[in-house]
Amino acid sequence: MSADTSILRAMARLRKALERRMRLDDRAEELRAREGRPIRAGTLAAYDTSELGRRLRPMLEYDGRGWRTLAEEIGVTSPDLSRVMAGQDIAAGKIFAICDWAGLDARAFYRPPVCAPKPRKRPRRGPARSRVFHGKSTETEVVR
Numbered sequence: 001m002s003a004d005t006s007i008l009r010a011m012a013r014l015r016k017a018l019e020r021r022m023r024l025d026d027r028a029e030e031l032r033a034r035e036g037r038p039i040r041a042g043t044l045a046a047y048d049t050s051e052l053g054r055r056l057r058p059m060l061e062y063d064g065r066g067w068r069t070l071a072e073e074i075g076v077t078s079p080d081l082s083r084v085m086a087g088q089d090i091a092a093g094k095i096f097a098i099c100d101w102a103g104l105d106a107r108a109f110y111r112p113p114v115c116a117p118k119p120r121k122r123p124r125r126g127p128a129r130s131r132v133f134h135g136k137s138t139e140t141e142v143v144r
Helices: 002-034 049-063 067-074 078-085 092-102
Strands: none
Touching: 049 067, 049 078, 049 092, 067 078, 067 092, 078 092
């Protein structure tokens, strides 16, 4: 009879482990489905840290030094680098520091909220845009 109870206990442990594994798999599917979508359904501006992490990982691995040493050089903490690699949010200033170190454009990872207005185009500066008025003006003309 003790053999039966040990088998029942083993089956209960197995069932519990399988249920836990199924919950983890469901969670992984849910996270995969959310990947690439704006945070909080696009209500807040954010940075795509998962893409930043994908671009940053080869650079960090190629460097060969530890993350703590690289984080110190970049000006962030090693948990900040770990969070970026995991696709978690960090402060915008830290994203700028990481992008500056890596030679990446931080603006490329920016995700505006869904309801945000489209960015305005900046006027170009330089010889093609500058116009000089060469006519006479009543304000500059000397009247005698």
